[in-house]
Amino acid sequence: MADFVSFPKRGLVCVSGPDAATLLDGLLTHNVAGAGPKACVYTAMLTPQGKFLFELFILAPEAGTYWIDVSDPASFAKRLSLYRLRSKVTIEDKSEANVVGAVWRAEALPTGTICYADPRHPDLPQRFIAPRVELPSEVEDAFAAYEQARLSLGVPNLAADLLVEKDFILEGLMDEMGGVDFHKGCYVGQEMTSRMKRRTTVKTKLCRVRFDGEAPAFETPILADGWEVGRMRTGGSGQGLALIRFDRAQKAISEGQELQAGDQTVRLDPPNWMQVPS
Structure with missing residues (x-):
């Protein structure tokens, strides 16, 4: 160790x-x-x-x-x-x-x-x-x-798991991890961040995933019956993080479909501290 x-x-x-x-x-x-x-x-x-x-x-x-x-x-x-x-x-x-x-x-x-x-x-x-x-x-x-x-x-790790100038920090669980003060004064990007928190449901979030063996490559599409429901981000042996569109993924799972990243079957495993979109 x-x-x-x-x-x-x-x-x-x-x-x-x-x-x-x-x-x-x-x-x-x-x-x-x-x-x-x-x-x-x-x-x-x-x-x-x-x-x-x-x-x-x-x-x-x-x-x-x-x-x-x-x-x-x-x-x-x-x-x-x-x-x-x-x-x-x-x-x-x-x-x-x-x-x-x-x-x-x-x-x-x-x-x-x-x-x-x-x-x-x-x-x-x-x-x-x-x-x-x-x-x-x-x-x-x-x-x-x-x-x-x-x-x-x-x-x-947002520097590794989000795409710079493309993804939003609320998709990266930053509010759950205490990285956003929604009561502070103005800052660059505040308007969109506040709107996502207060007026809409964040449907896409990073989520822990499980699979057998080595991780799919970064940005490998995660598919359900041929439709994209997410993309792989950082991965390790048997586990990783993926950016998941939860409404699509949960619908597919409820219909008995498996989530596939390349030749790997991916299983969602959100940690208990994460706010899972309904």
């Missing part, structure tokens, strides 16, 4: 200055006031049309300074800078000097590492930020072990 896993596609961006909180609050699905040295705010950055861009885990080691764990940190820093205008804010990509990841045994990490609870699910391992030069080596299959743990809980 691995002690920890580093996330090769994620990095650390530091946003600081007198206007840092104001800038972030106007862009993200959660206010950053709840962030602290070990208190994480889980949130997202969207397009003006409400489509997914970045999934963020934010800490505040001190007042006015925010450490942001994000996939593709260079792209995030560049997009954030477009909104900075005349704000008194410094945006720094600190990924070369720091590693972000998850840890099962915190004592295996060097002194100075910051560990904090993953806000998406209490059974996920803690996340961490550590100096890159001091990080010890990890076992070869650590990422596979982490992915199996994540998938077994049905927890999405």
Whole structure:
């Protein structure tokens, strides 16, 4: 069993200055006031049309300074800078000097590492930020072990399981995981996100699925009697996540049809914390 896993596609961006909180609050699905040295705010950055861009885990080691764990940190820093205008804010990509990841045994990490609870699910391992030069080596299959743990809980990694600028965060279960504050002030993409929550039923969502053997490839169509009811996203051995159109899938299942992804039979297995569309 691995002690920890580093996330090769994620990095650390530091946003600081007198206007840092104001800038972030106007862009993200959660206010950053709840962030602290070990208190994480889980949130997202969207397009003006409400489509997914970045999934963020934010800490505040001190007042006015925010450490942001994000996939593709260079792209995030560049997009954030477009909104900075005349704000008194410094945006720094600190990924070369720091590693972000998850840890099962915190004592295996060097002194100075910051560990904090993953806000998406209490059974996920803690996340961490550590100096890159001091990080010890990890076992070869650590990422596979982490992915199996994540998938077994049905927890999405939106950076891997949603399509950027195409999918919506409510399809990615972000409200169920506490990543959206529906009572905060305006932010980019708020209108569409609020409309989906309050005025319509979200019929398409990421859902844990089971199958025998290896996972179907990413974006493999899931069919029922030749009609598409979803698409495969991240998969592991015997389990994965798929973006499912629930009204179509449930109708097919009620009629005795199997769901097929390539040559695999797929079974829906939503976790008990997920709000399944009726």
